[in-house]
Amino acid sequence: MAVPDARVELQIAGTWVDVTDDVLHNQTIRYSWGRRGEGSRTDPAAASFTLRNPTGTYSGQNPNSPYYGHLNRNTPVRLSHGGATMALVIPNGVLGRATTPDTAALDITGDIDVRADVTPRAWGGVTSTSSWEVVGKYSVTLNQRSWMLLVNDNGTVQFRWSADGTAVNVHASSIPVPFAPGQRGAIRATLDVNNGSGGWTLTFYTAPTLSGSWTQLGTATVTTAGTTSIFNSTTALEVGDVASLAFANVGREIHAVEVRNGIGGSAVANPVFTSQAEGTTSFADAAGRTWSIVSASITSRRVRVLEASSWTPRWGASGVDVTVPVEAAGILRRLGQGAKALASTLARRLPKQAPVAYWPLEDGSDATRAYSPIAGCPPLRVADFDFASDDSCPGSSALPSIGTAATMHAAIPPYSSPTNGYLVAMLYSIDTMPASKSAWLSIQTTGTGRGIVLNFTALNVVCDVYDSTNTLITSQAFANGALFGPGKWFRFDLTAQVNGGNTDIHLGFVDVEGGGLQWNFSIAGTPGVVTDIDTGFGTELSGMRLGHLGVYPSSNVGIWDSSDNGYRGESAGARVFRLANEESVPVLIASGPGTATAMGPQRPSTLLDLFGECEEADGGILFEDRERAGLLFRTRSTLYSQAPKLTIPYGQLAPPLQPTADDRWLRNDRTVKRPDGSSARAVLTSGALSTAAPPNGVGVYDDTHTLNVHLDSQVQGLAEWLLHRGTWDESRYPTVRIFLHKYSALVPEVCALSPGDIIRITDLPVWLPPGPIDLMVEGAEEIFKTLEWTITLSCSPAGPWAIGVLDDEDLGRLDTNGAELASGVTSTATSLSVATTSGPIWTTASADRPFDIRVGGEVMTVTNVTGASSPQTFTVTRSVNGVVKAHSSAADVRLATPTILAL
Structure with missing residues (x-):
């Protein structure tokens, strides 16, 4: 089988149809994936090819086409090639x-x-x-x-x-x-x-x-x-x-x-x-x-699935050379077209919990009543509501506060309860309790407790239950604990459930940030169903905020999940997974060992921006799934200390491999902020890439990132990690080009590469720094011709991701705080006098040897260390990385691969 044996298929009426014979191969098939460089968001995958169309077969609006009505925008396209592992x-x-x-x-x-x-x-x-x-x-x-x-x-x-x-x-x-x-x-x-x-x-x-x-x-x-x-x-x-x-x-x-x-x-x-x-x-x-x-x-073929976003018929003079250039893209393109902001987490979740009536109360500032997203549910009629006045609830858009004459009324659509129970739930926030008894929720039912009124007093929550003649059946008072306070939001659940000849009533108050109180009591009789919300608020409750009022046909209080606090604290991977599933976007989450990044509350924003928040806060990579119209999120922990997916000698690369030592990604003064929270700063003040003025440093390269993380305690570590990445002193090799038709044995490893994988380049020529060169793959562009296949990888340095590994012979060693040669050495000397200038002296334990050091760019293997004080004597094997040179006194001595602490 010739490499690449590229094929193009279109999904027509649910069946994959091979159209390869109609592809103009002299114009090539192009396919790009991943992102153009480190730190940027992933671009939608893109493919382009041209189909012969002399009879209008691929003209979607042509009734004479056998595919008429099936070649629409976003028709699935499948590119495939051979040569991978069976x-x-x-x-x-x-x-x-x-x-x-x-x-x-x-x-x-x-x-x-x-x-x-x-x-x-x-x-x-x-x-x-x-x-x-x-x-x-x-x-x-x-x-x-x-x-x-x-x-x-x-x-x-x-x-x-x-x-x-x-x-x-x-x-x-x-x-x-x-x-x-x-x-x-x-x-x-x-x-x-x-x-x-x-x-x-x-x-x-x-x-x-x-x-x-x-x-x-x-x-x-x-x-x-x-x-x-x-x-x-x-x-x-x-x-x-x-x-x-x-x-x-x-x-x-x-x-x-x-x-x-x-x-x-x-x-x-x-x-x-x-x-x-x-x-x-x-x-x-x-x-x-x-x-x-x-x-x-069972196959050695691998596929890339896209969507045809553009069909543009073309023809020459007199109607000859009729073709259809096709542009196809990954799912990120479609997800980013005209996307509106997703609603708040509460407004997204609660309507899916089968309420019979629900009012988010997230209406605009000029609203005079509250709409319901539930079919058949009338608006909530209100008076003295100041809509959109408080946006402090993490799971909600702005909610109203009430005045001294506030009321709310609505009839509940008729329904039946399969469990002989009901739930009335809402969210509220109140700064202080009223001095006297003040009503804040009143409902009417068909049950024995025909009317139920919830009240606050200075010290208690009072639940009054009335019968059909408006006679008080019972008045239950419970100490209110800490069910109030500036900026505190509580969700409230009132349930009634039949229990033999009685009705069990439950009152639950849960702080959206954790903790709360609950009380239970019973009355004789049946719960019935809720028929009306009919509340006149106590005048002393002026300033109270509320929202997300709903009535449900069962007493199950599991409606909230963590939507009330915007899913604060969930991991970045879990958030991407939940959001994708809510929006019916196929997704696969890849995570590794280590601490997951805890996210702050999810606020209303577009789907791609919410995905981007997770990607930026975690430091992972979100990219498209090549096997289907879906996504894959690779968390930061999967990027640490990887073995190379592909090792390739320099001689098998297509020229040129050009290093770039520029300042595009240089940042030596970094600030990280948390929305509505604290900030932290990390600065490199000494060294070649420090903020010191040249020639002692490079000057100030600063920036600020706002990252939606859970806690203030996270931002310092994030700032230091970003500083570490922004001051990595290594040449960049932005692109690596490979002729796969020439070196077909590389195909299985190359075609398996994805963003975040590591490649290693060996056998470097003398004009490049001694290798190997480890690079992280960010993305790629592939060009397919009949007998040619070229891939150009976009890459970034992999060195910053080689974090410490406990007990590892290379990555498990702590570096010196400061050491230098006490005297100069020739290019062949095997004994060094090393002075420690800061921190403890070097270990002399035989169990800790051998280890590699770097002096003036030369890597040496230390086979013995003697001396109980500085300077110490090192016995070394020279020129491990091929560098042969003499070194002068005071030359810096460091571990060749010092331990880097992970975020």
Whole structure:
């Protein structure tokens, strides 16, 4: 197969139609993805190609076209190429699998050893089900559970099994897998059902591939008293998604799987998908199992899905050379076209909780009544309301305050309660309690408690319940605690629920920032349904703010979630996941170990700006999912200390590889602010890129970022991290160009690259600094011709992301505060006299050696350190990085790879 074997398909009437033969290849196919450079937002992916159109086949408005009515704007387009690794490919969002029927060889009831070689789009992240499947003989139908291997959202490996087909043992590795998103890796679980000590033992491992070598994942095994066994089910063995379950549809390439009877025993199933032919739908593995492919494919082709945003027919003189240039784009283009600001989190969530009546009260300042987004619900009639006067509630747009003559009235549309209960809920804020009893909510019902009035007094909350003759049934008073205060918002829940011959009444007050009070009491009779809101506010409540008044047909108070405080404190990844799901945008979240960035409240804004808030606060990358019209958010933690996805010698690059030592991204004085919160500043005051005037520094390069994070305590760390990135003293290599048609062996690694991945360039020429050069991929442009394929990667330095790793020989060492050569050395000297100018002296412990230092650009390996005081004697191996030179006295001495603390 010639590289790139590029194809173009259009989705017409739900079917992918190959139109490659009509593409003008002399005009090329162009495809770009990712972002142009570090620090910028991702651009929509873009593709362009030209179709021959002599008969009007691709003229969407031509009734004679076989595709008439189907070639619309945003028609799905699929570009694909060959040359990638053969694998069982299950795209994001698709339930796919390879399956083999149950047979006696698969009926393992004792020790088991399960191994899988996988490349998932994300090893860990945020999903709706907290895990995704790899392989299993497991069915919930008729309780046919045997065992299953999965990966959890936190990146740990999970193994579950059942001894009886029903009850399930679920255990996970103690630490996550060491793989980055999209990195190939092998995982393994072994279960010893009887470890000889009256218990069972479960152990997890990882390896680069099934060929090993295997490293235990975590230092501890899972060991429990009491022996166990595995149920002999009749269900099929499935690789990929397990049919009877509904776990997250994480895209993955599965290369091979082994199931062994006994730990290290004989293989009873071992499908090797990399050995199959393109398009295989059924095959037998070496163990004799016959596999069928369902809603997946065995392929070496990889796809890029876009939407055709422009069809522009063209023709020459006399109607010859009729063509249609097509422009296609990723989903970010459509999401950014004419997007209006999303409503507040409360106004978005509460109407979806099936209220029979709901009024946000987020109306404009000139409003005289409150509208309802619920069909059939009349407006709330109000008097003496000052709309849009207070925007301090984190989950709401501006809400009204009331005056001394405030009232509100509305009839509730007729409804029935399937649970014989109801909920009346609203949000309020009051600075001080009234001196005398003051009503703030009154409702009418069809129940025994025909009228219910809530009051505040200086010390109490008072609930008065009246019967149909307006006779007081009961008056319940509860100490009001701290249900008030300047700037404090509370959500209030009043529920009534039938309980035998009684009605249980619940009053709940919850501070939107946490904490609250609740009280319960009962009256004889039935709750009925709510018919009216009929409130005359006490005059002493003037200045009270309120909003999001609703009536619900059940007593379930779980309507709020965290929408009342704007989901303050949720992680950046969780917010992107929630927003995307609310807006029906497919998304995959990739996250790694470490602290997630906690976000501040979500305020009304456009969807892309809200996504951008998460991306900027976290420092991760939001980009388009190439397999579908969706998104992928890669959190900051996945960018740390990665192994290179691609290693390429300089000689295989297309010229030129040009370093750029400019000040485009230089920032040495950085301030970070939190909206409505505090700020912090970080400044580099000494060194080559400091704020000192040249030649001691570069002068001041300052900026300010407003980042929507949760707490003031976060901003100092963010400022210091941004300073670290803005003063990284390394040449930039903005573009790296590769002729993939010339070096086709690079295709599998190159086509798997995504924004945030690391590439390494080796074997550098003498006119460049000694390497290797590690670069982070930001995006790319690809050009396809019939027999040509060129990719130009946009890159940024990877060095700032090589953060400290505990116990790592290279990344786990703290650097000196200050050290220099006590005397000059020749280019071949192997003994150095090193003086410590600041901080503790260098370690002399043999266990801490060898380690690398950098002196004047030359990397040396230290094999011995002697001396209990400064200066100390270093024994070194010279010119480790190929630099051969002499060094003068007072030359700076540093670790070659000092520890960098992560944010």
